[in-house]
Amino acid sequence: MIPPAGAGAFLDAHGWGGVIEPLSGDASFRRYFRVRSQGRDAILMDAPPPQEAPQRFLDVAAWLAAHGFAAPAIHAADAEAGLVLLEDFGDARMREAVDEDGGVVDRLYGAAIDLLVTLAAVPAGPFPPYDRELLQREAGLLLEWYCPALGIEVDRAGYVEAWDAVLGHVIATPPVTVLRDYHAENLMLVGEAQTLGLLDFQDALVGHPAYDLVSLLQDARRDVAPETERAMLARYRAATGAADDFMKAYHVLGAQRNAKIIGIFTRLWRRDRKVRYPTLCPRVWTYLERDLAQPVLAPVSRWFDANIPPELRGDPLALAR
Structure with missing residues (x-):
């Protein structure tokens, strides 16, 4: 350094x-x-x-x-x-605060949800769209990096078709600014009031508001309890009046983001020699399988069942040995 x-x-x-x-x-x-x-x-x-x-x-x-x-x-x-x-926002991150004191989980996650509610109420910024092409390309990172690392031959055309069948649920009208990496390690607790300071937002796009909720509540770097996920989703929906279809978008984007992250974390190991990241993949697979269990993702779930067996879903570094 x-x-x-x-x-x-x-x-x-x-x-x-x-x-x-x-x-x-x-x-x-x-x-x-x-x-x-x-x-x-x-x-x-x-x-x-x-x-x-x-x-x-x-x-x-x-x-x-x-x-x-x-x-x-x-x-x-x-x-x-x-x-x-x-x-300089200091060294107090939301990640350490919620890991060290379970008593602040609801308050800090609630504050993070309230920030997204406010963000959704602001007209979307002048940023590129988070469109089908990009969503497909990101989901494809799992095929590009994870599957080759384990020597898995898969139906690539079927993968694209499966995602194409579900991505219509995540084209928001109107769209909002999506920060894209909104999670506990990128939220700083600033000052005595513990205002949430934002970091790592340079890739912001205009897309569906559920995406940042997925980033926060299906956090690749720390376990978020299912009850916390449910409570915070209910908080967001109550504040915004989001309809039932919102949850379809949430699970589709959850599956898309988690497939992307598994690909990225494998790339960080294979290309960049950052061996910490494959160890995070089992958690991400858990989130992904939870999303795939939702009826809205049936086409994608069928593809995974046919192409990546359960015993090959985990830490790619450990599985490749």
Whole structure:
């Protein structure tokens, strides 16, 4: 975690010269550093193009801030160099808070749901659509990475057809801004009021509101109790008046997102040598199978039953040995 070339000059030019301390990275090419300068703290994000698109982050942050959401303020940016200096939200994440104290689960998940209710009430931002083509391409990551890792030969055309039969349920009218990676590790507890600070929103699109609910309540990185999932879905539906068809969209997007994540986590192991991520796949398979049990997903469920046997659904690194 050596600071990127040019970081010192960038910080000096904007009056933030000081100590640069490495922070943990994530599943992308982005890296993060805490900058301590003249009694102030900030976060330096290294998001090098072309692998990353820092301008998208800046654009979405500006849109969120303009609509009253707690995106980090931008102190300075050089998008071409991939350097962005952000407001420091501190180290208190929702993930650790709910893991350490079961008594705050309902309150913090409730706050996260209420934020999505507010987001759904705002006209969608000027972002690309989360359309059928992209949803299909993402679901295909399971075929592209997971199945080859285990040597599984599958019916690829049938997979596309199965998804095509159910994706009509997730084309929202009107659509909303979808943050796409909305979960407990990307929600910061800011200040004494524990306002939810948003991170990792640079891939925002315009799509169905159920997607961010899936991100939050079928969290690939921590177990969310089924009773918490049910209670929070009821909270969202009561606040928005979402009809019964909303749950069909929720389960279709749950299956789509979980299939995508299994593919991505396998890719992180096979391509990027990040061996932590395959160990998260059993949890994601549990969510996926729960969604596949819903009648709305019958075509996709039949495909999985015919192509990926239960004994090959799990940690791809362990199964490939």
